[in-house]
Amino acid sequence: MLELLKQEVLKANQLLKKYNLVTFTWGNISGINRKRNLIVIKPSGVPYAELTADKMVVVNLKGEKVEGDLNPSSDTATHLELYKKFAQIGGVGHTHSPWATTWAQSGNGIPALGTTHADYFYGEIPCTKIMEDKEIANDYEEFTGQLIIDKMQGIDPLNMPAILVNNHGPFTWGENSIKAVENAVVLEEVARLAFYTKQIDNTTPPISSKLLDKHFLRKHGENAYYGQKTD
Amino acid sequence: MLELLKQEVLKANQLLKKYNLVTFTWGNISGINRKRNLIVIKPSGVPYAELTADKMVVVNLKGEKVEGDLNPSSDTATHLELYKKFAQIGGVGHTHSPWATTWAQSGNGIPALGTTHADYFYGEIPCTKIMEDKEIANDYEEFTGQLIIDKMQGIDPLNMPAILVNNHGPFTWGENSIKAVENAVVLEEVARLAFYTKQIDNTTPPISSKLLDKHFLRKHGENAYYGQKTD
Amino acid sequence: MLELLKQEVLKANQLLKKYNLVTFTWGNISGINRKRNLIVIKPSGVPYAELTADKMVVVNLKGEKVEGDLNPSSDTATHLELYKKFAQIGGVGHTHSPWATTWAQSGNGIPALGTTHADYFYGEIPCTKIMEDKEIANDYEEFTGQLIIDKMQGIDPLNMPAILVNNHGPFTWGENSIKAVENAVVLEEVARLAFYTKQIDNTTPPISSKLLDKHFLRKHGENAYYGQKTD
Amino acid sequence: MLELLKQEVLKANQLLKKYNLVTFTWGNISGINRKRNLIVIKPSGVPYAELTADKMVVVNLKGEKVEGDLNPSSDTATHLELYKKFAQIGGVGHTHSPWATTWAQSGNGIPALGTTHADYFYGEIPCTKIMEDKEIANDYEEFTGQLIIDKMQGIDPLNMPAILVNNHGPFTWGENSIKAVENAVVLEEVARLAFYTKQIDNTTPPISSKLLDKHFLRKHGENAYYGQKTD
Numbered sequence: 020m021l022e023l024l025k026q027e028v029l030k031a032n033q034l035l036k037k038y039n040l041v042t043f044t045w046g047n048i049s050g051i052n053r054k055r056n057l058i059v060i061k062p063s064g065v066p067y068a069e070l071t072a073d074k075m076v077v078v079n080l081k082g083e084k085v086e087g088d089l090n091p092s093s094d095t096a097t098h099l100e101l102y103k104k105f106a107q108i109g110g111v112g113h114t115h116s117p118w119a120t121t122w123a124q125s126g127n128g129i130p131a132l133g134t135t136h137a138d139y140f141y142g143e144i145p146c147t148k149i150m151e152d153k154e155i156a157n158d159y160e161e162f163t164g165q166l167i168i169d170k171m172q173g174i175d176p177l178n179m180p181a182i183l184v185n186n187h188g189p190f191t192w193g194e195n196s197i198k199a200v201e202n203a204v205v206l207e208e209v210a211r212l213a214f215y216t217k218q219i220d221n222t223t224p225p226i227s228s229k230l231l232d233k234h235f236l237r238k239h240g241e242n243a244y245y246g247q248k249t250d
Numbered sequence: 251m252l253e254l255l256k257q258e259v260l261k262a263n264q265l266l267k268k269y270n271l272v273t274f275t276w277g278n279i280s281g282i283n284r285k286r287n288l289i290v291i292k293p294s295g296v297p298y299a300e301l302t303a304d305k306m307v308v309v310n311l312k313g314e315k316v317e318g319d320l321n322p323s324s325d326t327a328t329h330l331e332l333y334k335k336f337a338q339i340g341g342v343g344h345t346h347s348p349w350a351t352t353w354a355q356s357g358n359g360i361p362a363l364g365t366t367h368a369d370y371f372y373g374e375i376p377c378t379k380i381m382e383d384k385e386i387a388n389d390y391e392e393f394t395g396q397l398i399i400d401k402m403q404g405i406d407p408l409n410m411p412a413i414l415v416n417n418h419g420p421f422t423w424g425e426n427s428i429k430a431v432e433n434a435v436v437l438e439e440v441a442r443l444a445f446y447t448k449q450i451d452n453t454t455p456p457i458s459s460k461l462l463d464k465h466f467l468r469k470h471g472e473n474a475y476y477g478q479k480t481d
Numbered sequence: 482m483l484e485l486l487k488q489e490v491l492k493a494n495q496l497l498k499k500y501n502l503v504t505f506t507w508g509n510i511s512g513i514n515r516k517r518n519l520i521v522i523k524p525s526g527v528p529y530a531e532l533t534a535d536k537m538v539v540v541n542l543k544g545e546k547v548e549g550d551l552n553p554s555s556d557t558a559t560h561l562e563l564y565k566k567f568a569q570i571g572g573v574g575h576t577h578s579p580w581a582t583t584w585a586q587s588g589n590g591i592p593a594l595g596t597t598h599a600d601y602f603y604g605e606i607p608c609t610k611i612m613e614d615k616e617i618a619n620d621y622e623e624f625t626g627q628l629i630i631d632k633m634q635g636i637d638p639l640n641m642p643a644i645l646v647n648n649h650g651p652f653t654w655g656e657n658s659i660k661a662v663e664n665a666v667v668l669e670e671v672a673r674l675a676f677y678t679k680q681i682d683n684t685t686p687p688i689s690s691k692l693l694d695k696h697f698l699r700k701h702g703e704n705a706y707y708g709q710k711t712d
Numbered sequence: 713m714l715e716l717l718k719q720e721v722l723k724a725n726q727l728l729k730k731y732n733l734v735t736f737t738w739g740n741i742s743g744i745n746r747k748r749n750l751i752v753i754k755p756s757g758v759p760y761a762e763l764t765a766d767k768m769v770v771v772n773l774k775g776e777k778v779e780g781d782l783n784p785s786s787d788t789a790t791h792l793e794l795y796k797k798f799a800q801i802g803g804v805g806h807t808h809s810p811w812a813t814t815w816a817q818s819g820n821g822i823p824a825l826g827t828t829h830a831d832y833f834y835g836e837i838p839c840t841k842i843m844e845d846k847e848i849a850n851d852y853e854e855f856t857g858q859l860i861i862d863k864m865q866g867i868d869p870l871n872m873p874a875i876l877v878n879n880h881g882p883f884t885w886g887e888n889s890i891k892a893v894e895n896a897v898v899l900e901e902v903a904r905l906a907f908y909t910k911q912i913d914n915t916t917p918p919i920s921s922k923l924l925d926k927h928f929l930r931k932h933g934e935n936a937y938y939g940q941k942t943d
Binding site: 127 | 594595596597663666667670673674675677678680681682685688689691692695699706707708709710
């Protein structure tokens with residue numbers, strides 16, 4: 020079942036390696052079929068080079084395994100929370116990519132300090148609050164999803180396709196699983212740029228909202244004029 | 251038309267990838283034929299691996315497409331401003347290479363802190379002023395060119411073949427499109443060196459004008475003695 | 482003798498290169514056969530590309546060579562101290578990997594600032610005290626092992642499979658020689674993350690003990706649920 | 713003439729590229745035949761991939777070309793000063809490798825902060841004084857050699873096979889041209905380690921002279937016990 024989606028999610032997970040976003044098996048990507056409300060996700064702890072479409076795991080929105088021999092990613096419950104809340108998204112990803120994780124560990128969002136950031140993220144990339152002890156105890160992965168949703172209140176997830184989970188690392192998403200990986204690549208790049216910019220001058224302010232608009236809307240929405248028209 | 255120039259500009263764009271100056275499609279190179287006042291430029295949003303000479307776009311100095319099926323780079327208007335103002339240059343490039351972009355985001359020029367810098371750039375690499383809201387609204391890319399030209403007032407563009415656009419990233423240029431890429435490589439390297447030097451000691455002054463002269467003129471101008479004589 | 486262990490230790494040493502943990506020959510891995518109390522270790526100063534199972538050196542717990550044409554690693558005495566003290570471990574490694582060595586040179590342990598750290602190391606990765614002059618004079622390598630053991634007092638070595646030797650660099654260990662390398666890879670990654678996190682905000686505190694427990698025990702011990710069940 | 717030395721020096725120059733010490737043609741290695749007082753050196757401005765033994769240039773100690781179609785490196789005069797002064801050395805190298813150049817640009821020597829440093833350099837790696845204007849005017853490259861020699865007063869060049877030229881970059885040397893490259897690799901590594909160590913704690917002191925002795929003499933001199941005995 021879902022063979023095309025499995026192929027796409029397989030490729031998305033392999034891209035994590037290609038783009039140097041992962042050490043060992045520290046990252047997972049999923050995709051959803053909205054008609055059937057089923058998601059395809061990486062199996063837990065399996066090296067990217069050993070992944071095949073057959074090894075992908077299908078789960079429903081309750082987190083029950085529908086197909087597959089292997090356990091799904093230990094972060095599956097977090098993915099599910101995001102799919103349930105954000106109807107616009109078709110893919111979710113999680114990595115420990117070093118620059119994004121650095122910001123997550125520091126507990127700070129990533130300010131929009133340049134047009135590279137504005138081309139993809141419509142404002143500061145948020146960082147969740149620190150999880151309280153009682154929230155860690157039960158349903159930890161599900162609660163991680165809740166923290167993300169709380170922080171995203173009032174933000175269109177396609178305008179801000181990334182978040183930092185405090186003390187942990189980034190989650191990204193997009194229209195599909197491949198876009199979730201692309202946003203993880205760009206997140207890593209802007210996290211790096213913001214880090215070094217702040218080292219030169221820690222008081223550097225974010226770019227103006229006018230410049231943020233110009234660049235984000237040059238690439239997104241109906242008046243976009245970057246790239247080639249596609250039918 | 252312009253088949254040789256297309257081949258050169260194709261190669262120049264491919265070098266962006268080879269020298270690790272670009273993520274995805276975040277960079278573009280162009281070259282000009284001064285006799286015909288036509289420029290060849292990368293199509294917008296096309297991956298470097300998929301580029302061919304046929305896909306290159308030919309535009310005139312008004313920005314009108316003269317040949318090509320694809321849209322030219324969204325930065326074309328900036329390139330054109332530079333060609334119109336700087337008669338000495340034959341190629342222009344733009345990237346979001348990380349070290350140069352870091353300096354651009356910080357709003358600071360890159361001081362000449364060593365001979366590596368002096369071998370290619372005859373003084374501090376300038377950074378443009380922050381664009382005002384009203385300047386962003388219309389003809390943004392053209393106005394970016396204007397900001398560069400304002401900042402370059404009184405500077406020979408072949409003595410300073412790079413600039414940082416504030417909040418954005420670098421533009422470079424040279425005698426031809428290949429030189430524009432080479433200058434982008436060196437810019438990235440000296441941006442890195444300057445960053446780390448300042449981290450060791452933020453009060454490090456620029457090198458003396460005598461040493462700047464010695465190194466720049468050892469490689470440029472009629473008394474140059476670096477490399478091999480070419481006829 | 483010990484042909485299987487030689488193959489494993491050979492592979493472990495080759496992984497040092499694959500994972501970019503070593504310059505020239507600056508790292509060595511060993512493994513132990515607990516039934517025979519013999520260890521297999523890299524020969525001193527031999528490039529990784531020239532290693533073969535035949536070149537591996539077998540020594541007993543007194544440090545006497547039992548088999549092999551070449552001298553064992555100059556750090557052999559340190560390895561032996563660890564095997565004699567920590568009955569749980571089956572492999573030991575030493576590198577000068579840059580991020581871990583940076584922390585070792587600074588004389589500071591690596592605080593647990595995120596879940597990446599907590600997935601592998603159950604608390605702050607310790608750093609030994611500075612060696613005194615009289616301790617350097619004789620049996621230097623053996624004394625290095627003693628310093629490590631002193632610092633590990635009361636800590637289960639499988640809960641903390643890495644340490645920093647002050648002014649020098651890291652030692653890691655694990656259930657076998659391959660695990661010792663894997664822990665060296667993760668050590669390098671968390672050393673890097675902790676460095677940059679502290680640069681953003683030097684006052685960043687360690688994660689809560691609850692979160693540390695959650696992540697370490699999610700991957701280790703009888704209630705682990707990361708990865709696939711293995712029989 | 714000097715075919716074996718040409719082969720060695722060719723290889724040494726190619727190693728600069730392999731070890732990522734050079735951008736474009738920013739580095740050169742030479743070797744000397746002490747019996748004939750002739751040196752073989754890289755031609756100026758030729759890419760490493762295009763080098764052949766035939767293209768190597770032979771010069772005498774006065775800097776006169778004895779064989780070769782191409783111009784020798786523009787740094788030849790500096791190499792010659794070092795060969796004339798340091799009878800123990802057989803190879804010299806110069807690069808703009810980024811970490812060593814960073815320290816050179818800051819005008820600081822590299823303190824011995826760990827055993828990695830002590831394994832190769834017997835104390836702080838010195839940095840020359842800033843060149844005065846009148847010294848830059850004439851025989852600049854020869855005077856660069858003089859500055860190095862002044863700074864090395866009283867130091868055995870084989871105990872300290874590297875120096876930083878202020879505002880410029882490193883020179884290294886060794887028993888032969890291959891060793892000069894190896895010392896450039898290690899210099900780059902210890903420059904990086906020292907930079908980051910100082911970022912963690914700028915007051916980190918050098919290691920004790922006892923530890924410096926232990927590590928340097930473990931690898932050098934008649935009581936060395938690292939590696940394999942060679943006849």
